[in-house]
Amino acid sequence: MRYYRIRDSRGDTHLTAETQPGTLSSLTSLNSDVTDFRDLLNVSDISGMSVDDIACNVLSSGDAETFDVAQLTESSRSAMGAARIITPLAPDEIWAGGIGNYAVPDEGVAGMPDITKTAYEADRPPVMYKGTASRLAGPFDPIGIRGDTEKTVAEGELVLIVYKGKLVAYSTGNEVAGGLMGETLWWMVPSKVFKGCASLGPCIVTPETMPDPTGRDMELTILRDGKVVGSSTNTTTLRRSPAQIVEWTQAHDSPPDLVIIYTGGCVADGPLEAGDVVRISLDGIGSVENTVEVV
DSSP states (O other): OEEEEEEOTTSOEEEEEEEETTEEEESTTTOTTOOSHHHHHHHHHHHOOOHHHHHHHHHTTSOOOEEEHHHHHHHHHHSOSSOEEEOSOOOSEEEEEOGGGBOOOTTOSTTSOHHHHHHHHSSSOOEEEEEOGGGEEOTTSEEEEOTTSSOEEOEEEEEEEEETTEEEEEEEEEEOEEGGGGTOGGGHHHHHOSTTOEEEEEEEEOTTTOSOOTTOEEEEEEEETTEEEEEEEEEOOBSSOHHHHHHHHHTTSOOOSEEEEEEEEEEOSSOOOTTOEEEEEETTTEEEEEEEEEO
8 A cells, every 4th residue: 555644634644545546545534543654563563464454454444534645735735735745754763875776887887986886896785874753854845955065966766664674665755965975975974964854755655565666767856946957767776675775774783663764766967956846756656846945
């Protein structure tokens, strides 16, 4: 299933499932204890049932309140409607993968700087700490660009959702990266961790619905004053499998229960500017759109 989290016109939060194309059914309207995808994960961990089976049991208990995805998307984008799509979940930690997770370029690695070549050739995938949920933007929320560097770029990526060390779902998002690390690697952390340094959405997709997230088309578009000023396309052709990436984030560490991992992907040339609109679309999941602000 695909799961969206929304805030209705009363200000109440709902966890919803897409039960028909374009129609969201609220699990929360049938069981007030289910307001977040984490709630389903907790029950799944205790019961051994799949998240989707748990959701189906809730939905079969009555007539759920429904919402229209297209209407929610428009009201969220315009900020004029009372109901809107919000961040699909609040992870305990965010991690980001690097270019070495993707297939080796056609020209090979011979001409690459040693530091980049190592990322492709080593067994260890490049994964870096990216912060906590307080830095995470949802659909149509602002993402940040650092005010102390001339270049911050957008990166569209497949996102892995990990619960207690197990890969449980997928999403898509923008892993925003500042240019400070181009000046010195000592500034790698502030290049990756700042307000609005990542976005996630519009929904969460379980492996039952999308068994294989690889080989899927991804597109990143940057709009400035309504005109396209940057774009990039890619496929989620991972050199290292999602399971391998998850395994390395668990190695030599004791991560908290709920972690999301950005895997690398589309990068658009040119720096972002305040007011830009960045849209990232991934086949099978959907699009997440954010406006840029200086932080």
